[in-house]
Amino acid sequence: MRIVIVFLALLAGLAPALAQGNVEAGFRPFLESEIWPQARAQGVSRATFEAALGRVRPNLRLPDLVMPGQGAPVAENQHQAEFQSPASYFAENQVAGLASRGRRLLQEHAAVIARIEQRYGVPGPIIVAVWGRESAFGSASIPHDAFEVLATKAYLARRKEMFRAELVAALRIVEEGHLRPSEMKSSWAGALGQPQFMPTKFLELAVDFDGDGRKDIWNSVPDTLASIANYLADAGWVARRDWGFEANVPASVSCALEGPDRGRPIADFVSAGVARVSGRPFPPHEARATGHLLMPAGRFGPAFIATPNFYVIKAYNNSDLYALFIGHVADRMRGAGPFAGGWASSDRMTxxxxxxxxxxxxxxxxxxxxxxxxxxxxxxxxxxxxxxxxxxxxxxxxxxxxxxxxx
Structure with missing residues (x-):
């Protein structure tokens, strides 16, 4: 019996190594049989394919992978910032620091931002807030080999089809001469450059705004800012409308009325007792337009009347907290203060x-x-x-x- 127990323990210890070996053994055939035909059909040369993927191995340390034979249960916790506590997400030192630096950059790049605003209709503070959140205005480390990330996720992620399309798009970026494979650095999710575009979005929406013939979202500030603006404009940004307003929502207005599919004239919210926390009335053009109740932490946090532009920001990152962060930092660049409402404690739930x-x-x-x-x-x-x-x-x-x- 002791010998059997020891043998089983040895097998258990070998299981992870055997699983990794099986994954690596199937990785190269997967690239050849699944990715290469798609890439070739979209104009990628064999030389580009080999330069980008010839030495890539699966990185099993990446999150959100599903090993062969395993299911994909919902994680108990989530390490991505948008899934954490709202209070920590809006830490005042972080918000104030981004807003302060953003104000300086708005002045430093005022001429190019004015031209971008004129072309795309998106306010400079919103663009700069996205830039700050995505890459700390270009100073954040982007450590991963994009081809290692995308190839691994195309092979093992829960959303394989999405990452296969992104991997082929990344190969096209190299084929078109925007970067060499060694320069293609990404986040752990495969997002590229200072605006953190997925490769398909780069091909669709990146802009050569400095006129040098390259859509350089890695090194060019004009290209980076114009690409962000183009992304938001393409998602439907409405010029000359705000993103939203912090508001006092009385208990007589149900929090269950929230949502982008339950819009109504902002004047109707006012009639129901909703008021801006500033005490100022809603601008006349906003009062006549559609607004949406937004309570990102329910009754445990600040409340807002959002405009359709709030949901345009969500097209960039589908998180209420992300979109609210961008709008708030942009407001702070314009001189606004912290939220009037605080983030209260609630039951701790994973x-x-x-x-x-x-x-x-x-x-x-x-x-x-x-x-x-x-x-x-x-x-x-x-x-x-x-x-x-x-x-x-x-x-x-x-x-x-x-x-x-x-x-």
């Missing part, structure tokens, strides 16, 4: 806890927008509906009391 709550809500007939463990607007307002139907004060935020009413 991403897995929220996913299990979503599963129960779906079973009860609620629309949560997908079981992903993230408290997006559909999940928030569905929680509010659960609370209201149970006779609880609606918070529209994951909490154990609401979870308990779901059985």
């Amino acid at each position: 991403r897995g806890d929220v996913a299990r709550m979503q599963e129960r809500m779906v079973s009860a007939g609620y629309d949560v927008g997908g079981v992903d463990g993230l408290a997006g607007f559909k999940t928030r307002r569905s929680i509010g509906q659960v609370e209201e139907r149970a006779g609880l004060a609606a918070t529209c935020w994951p909490n154990r009391a609401a979870a308990g009413r779901l059985g």
Whole structure:
């Protein structure tokens, strides 16, 4: 029996190494049979393919990989910033530091920003805020080999088809002469350059604004800023509208009314008792236009009346906190202060806890927008509906009391 136990223990110890060996053994045939035909069909030469992928091996240290034979459970926690506590995401030292540096850069690049604003209709502070958030205005380290990241994820990620398209797009970037393979550095998710564009977005939306014949989002400030502006304009930015306004939302206005699909004239919100925290009225042109209730932490955080431009920012990064951060930092560059509302403590729940709550809500007939463990607007307002139907004060935020009413 002892010999059997020792043998089984040895097998268990060898399992990870055997799994890695199997992955690596299948990696090169995958590139040849799946990626090379797609790349060749899109004009990528064999020389470019070999230069970019000839020595690449799968990087099994990357997050969000699914090894052969494994499922893809929802993670209990998430290391990406947009999935963390709103209070930490909006740490004042970080917001103030980005806004201060952003103001200096707005002045330093005023002439080129004015030309970009005129062409694309996107305000300079919004563009510069995105630049600051994505790459610390170009100073952040972008450490990964883009081809190693994209090839690994094309082979092993949960969203393989997406990363296969991105890998072929990255090969096209090299084929078109924008960069050499060794210069293609990315984030752990495969995003490129100072604006952190995925390769397909680079091919679609990157701009040569300095006129040197290259769309250089790695080294050129004009190209970087114009590319960000082009991205937002292409997503539908409405010129001469703000992104949103912090507001006081009385308890008589249900937090379950939140969402981009429940817009109404801002004047209607005012009639219901919603008011700007500044005490100033909404600008007349905004009051006549459509607004949306936005409560990114339910009743545990500040509330806002967002315009459609808020959701344009979300096209850049599909996170309410990200879009709110960009709008807030842009406002701070213009001289605004911190949020009037604070971020209150709530029940500590992991991403897995929220996913299990979503599963129960779906079973009860609620629309949560997908079981992903993230408290997006559909999940928030569905929680509010659960609370209201149970006779609880609606918070529209994951909490154990609401979870308990779901059985």
